Amino acid sequence: MGKAKKRSFQLGIYDQFSTLSREDAVKEAVKLLEKGDDKAENLITLFGLSAEEILEGGASYEVVKSKANMLK
Secondary structure, three states: HHHHHHHHHHHOOOHOOOOHHHHHHHHHHHHHHHHHOOOHHHHHHHOOOOHHHHHHHOOHHHHHHHOOOOOO
8 A cells, every 4th residue: 555545544544533422422332333343342432431321322232231341
């Protein structure tokens, strides 16, 4: 990969969220958990989200239970 393409790729990674509130983080984490995306774990640990918040955000019990080791 060339330098310019690598820089553009890195900019795309870091510019995904300009500002993100806690409520938006819960909604985004629920979406990512339902898809099975690993980025959900980053949001959960970054914001310190609890299982209760994720459940209230609309995630299924099974998904939350599968991530119980990282949730408060």
